[in-house]
Amino acid sequence: DAGVTQSPTHLIKTRGQQVTLRCSPKSGHDTVSWYQQALGQGPQFIFQYYEEEERQRGNFPDRFSGHQFPNYSSELNVNALLLGDSALYLCASSLTTGSWQETQYFGPGTRLLVL
Amino acid sequence: AQRVTQPEKLLSVFKGAPVELKCNYSYSGSPELFWYVQYSRQRLQLLLRHISRESIKGFTADLNKGETSFHLKKPFAQEEDSAMYYCALGGNTGKLIFGQGTTLQVKP
Numbered sequence: 001d002a003g004v005t006q007s008p009t010h011l012i013k014t015r016g017q018q019v020t021l022r023c024s025p026k027s028g029h030d031t032v033s034w035y036q037q038a039l040g041q042g043p044q045f046i047f048q049y050y051e052e053e054e055r056q057r058g059n060f061p062d063r064f065s066g067h068q069f070p071n072y073s074s075e076l077n078v079n080a081l082l083l084g085d086s087a088l089y090l091c092a093s094s095l096t097t098g099s100w101q102e103t104q105y106f107g108p109g110t111r112l113l114v115l
Numbered sequence: 116a117q118r119v120t121q122p123e124k125l126l127s128v129f130k131g132a133p134v135e136l137k138c139n140y141s142y143s144g145s146p147e148l149f150w151y152v153q154y155s156r157q158r159l160q161l162l163l164r165h166i167s168r169e170s171i172k173g174f175t176a177d178l179n180k181g182e183t184s185f186h187l188k189k190p191f192a193q194e195e196d197s198a199m200y201y202c203a204l205g206g207n208t209g210k211l212i213f214g215q216g217t218t219l220q221v222k223p
Contacts, residue, residue, distance in 0.1 A: 042203075042214050056209055
């Protein structure tokens with residue numbers, strides 16, 4: 001099992017463009033969370049997907065949207081990119097059992113640079 | 116408000132010295148606390164979580180609800196412990212709230 005995988009590893013965009021980041025969860029996991037990590041900061045929660053629906057959302061504008069597919073993989077979309085969106089975007093997967101959530105396992109991240 | 120504070124950006128110790136990485140949290144419910152570690156050029160990985168009460172790589176952490184702390188400790192630091200350490204707070208919502216991280220530098 002390769003664990004959580006993310007693509008692409010690096011991306012350069014210009015202001016105003018749109019970007020899509022992809023994540024494949026660890027085998028057996030059904031829940032995907034996305035985090036933004038700015039330079040020198042801890043990861044910040046963007047949102048979480050379970051059963052193809054957004055279950056939780058952090059303090060991010062509507063420009064940030066996502067999707068989860070039937071195979072549990074997920075996409076993060078960011079519209080109208082701003083310079084401040086430059087960051088490392090982390091995907092984490094976990095297994096939800098009833099109301100309990102197990103440990104989140106992180107992918108290597110996608111580094112986005114907005115010029 | 117839910118918050119995690121790691122007061123030290125950098126902690127530098129000599130090999131064999133004790134280590135304590137501080138973490139304080141603010142949470143109104145029943146907290147679940149984690150320590151994640153990121154070694155150079157590697158992904159973020161779980162070091163330990165308070166409910167498991169395990170010792171991983173010689174590290175331990177005790178949840179102190181009275182002081183709202185979850186400090187990470189190791190009696191004798193090793194050079195391979197040099198990394199970035201993040202304290203994280205989870206609850207029943209599933210999201211993790213991270214501190215800003217502490218870089219641990221273990222000098223030979």
